[in-house]
Amino acid sequence: MGNARVHSLVKLSEVVECIILRRINRFVVEVSIDGSIVNVYINNTGKLVDYLVKGKLGYCIPKHSGKTRYVLVAIKDNDLAALIDTRLQMKAFEVSISKGLIPWLKGCSIVGRNVRLGDSIVDYLVGCSDFNMYLEVKSAVLRRREYAMYPDCPSSRGRRHIAELLRHRLRGGYSAVVFIAALPHVKAFRPNCAVDEKLCTYLHKANEVGVLIKSVALYFNPR
Known part of the structure; x- marks a missing residue:
């Protein structure tokens, strides 16, 4: 961004x-x-x-x-x-990983898609040099001034995924959640705590115990 x-x-x-x-x-x-x-x-x-x-x-x-x-x-x-298309967002994210464009995922590759973690299915299992990491992607397409935000409505699915990643980290595993800020001209990502306070609580707890909380910026250029 x-x-x-x-x-x-x-x-x-x-x-x-x-x-x-x-x-x-x-x-x-x-x-x-x-x-x-x-x-x-x-x-x-x-x-x-x-x-x-x-x-x-x-x-x-x-x-x-x-x-x-x-x-x-x-x-x-x-x-x-x-x-706004989540399939294309994820395709672009995968290309970014394969090309080494995301610094904190350099040297990593996708080894599994739609993988089970506890009672949930998360988007990816990523293999890095000396560890595997469960990674969930969320689409942030709500604009508030220069920020991309997620969610734009209460999300029980989002809460469930973040809670599962949190539990995995507490068990000693590696996990991450990536917010795709799929809007042009945004400077940063912010969680939308006003519409889902419980999700934000899970997100803060996840960050405290070492779940990676990241964002990447994408947009569509019609030209």
Whole structure:
């Protein structure tokens, strides 16, 4: 964040512009494409109150199966765009690891995806030189001035994951939670304690016992 060097991580083809009309449910948004009203898929279940606003310019890519023809992946934010698609966020994060672009993960590689930890499934098991680390990724797409924030609504799933990473650390293991600040022009990440105080309590406890709490910045460049 801040003055960090910018890297191109994932290239998208067949990007289609759309105009946001309304959110129908957690996974479907109604948009206008070339004057036609179309339902598109969205995989980010956050409220996205800053972005799913009628009249906003969005960016879709083709979807080759299911009931919808497109996936809404980004929404214009000033001169760039917020990357709201969680699958693409994670793909970019994985590319960053493989290219050694994240200093605290240099020399590490992903050895497992969607791995069980206690009663939860976490995103990654990362293998480093002399230890393995469980790592969970969270999408921070709420903007408050120069900060990206998470969550944008109470998240029992987020609380459960952080609590599991905390317990693993207390047992002597290594664990981390990474907040993907997928917004352009943000300087830092902040937890949104106003909407989920209990999650913040878990996060503070996790930090105190040595769970790594990190953030990385991503955005979509439509040019």
